[in-house]
Amino acid sequence: GAVVSQHPSRVICKSGTSVKIECRSLDFQATTMFWYRQFPKKSLMLMATSNEGSKATYEQGVEKDKFLINHASLTLSTLTVTSAHPEDSSFYICSASESNYGYTFGSGTRLTVV
Amino acid sequence: GQQVMQIPQYQHVQEGEDFTTYCNSSTTLSNIQWYKQRPGGHPVFLIQLVKSGEVKKQKRLTFQFGEAKKNSSLHITATQTTDVGTYFCAGPGEDNQGGKLIFGQGTELSVKP
Numbered sequence: 043g044a045v046v047s048q049h050p051s052r053v054i055c056k057s058g059t060s061v062k063i064e065c066r067s068l069d070f071q072a073t074t075m076f077w078y079r080q081f082p083k084k085s086l087m088l089m090a091t092s093n094e095g096s097k098a099t100y101e102q103g104v105e106k107d108k109f110l111i112n113h114a115s116l117t118l119s120t121l122t123v124t125s126a127h128p129e130d131s132s133f134y135i136c137s138a139s140e141s142n143y144g145y146t147f148g149s150g151t152r153l154t155v156v
Numbered sequence: 157g158q159q160v161m162q163i164p165q166y167q168h169v170q171e172g173e174d175f176t177t178y179c180n181s182s183t184t185l186s187n188i189q190w191y192k193q194r195p196g197g198h199p200v201f202l203i204q205l206v207k208s209g210e211v212k213k214q215k216r217l218t219f220q221f222g223e224a225k226k227n228s229s230l231h232i233t234a235t236q237t238t239d240v241g242t243y244f245c246a247g248p249g250e251d252n253q254g255g256k257l258i259f260g261q262g263t264e265l266s267v268k269p
Contacts (some may be wrong), residue, residue: 056187086259
């Protein structure tokens with residue numbers, strides 16, 4: 043089945059630095075990928091839709107200058123958290139779909155900003 | 157805006173008891189999807205329902221899609237400790253474009269052996 047690989051799985055960074063998270067579709071091409079944020083014991087909040095070869099579509103309230111998304115190829119989307127602050131600490135997770143039946147999620151990235 | 161609501165938020169059961177989680181959408185959905193997230197893990201796709209009134213089974217799991225395509229349920233018969241996790245329903249975004257999903261709040265299931 044479809045596999046989505048996400049790296050890193052955990053990252054600790056200092057406040058003010060930037061962190062890049064990669065999401066790869068390993069055995070299929072994904073023109074669209076989705077980035078979610080999840081707080082402990084909470085649901086998945088869609089942050090943005092990553093579109094291959096064009097600008098990402100951000101959900102209302104998500105700062106596009108803070109959460110930079112690049113989808114340069116059909117198998118790779120990246121999310122960069124710029125000038126990270128402790129309130130950006132969260133679980134970030136990507137997803138993509140090989141078909142119109144269900145989505146495959148990456149294993150997630152737990153970001154801690156100290 | 158569009159909302160997908162799920163109840164209950166938590167459910168604690170004794171192993172062998174049944175479990176049900178309910179999902180309601182503020183809008184009619186073209187399909188409803190269910191995902192399971194184990195503690196510390198990521199969501200894993202379980203099933204997608206498309207037709208009004210559809211019922212699908214996966215071993216001890218029974219999924220239903222309401223006649224009005226605004227509600228759904230997941231029922232687990234005779235729960236096992238391996239069923240532990242959070243179950244999410246999700247439906248397509250209101251504009252149904254781009255493939256984005258709106259998730260319910262999830263129901264966290266704990267099973268006491």
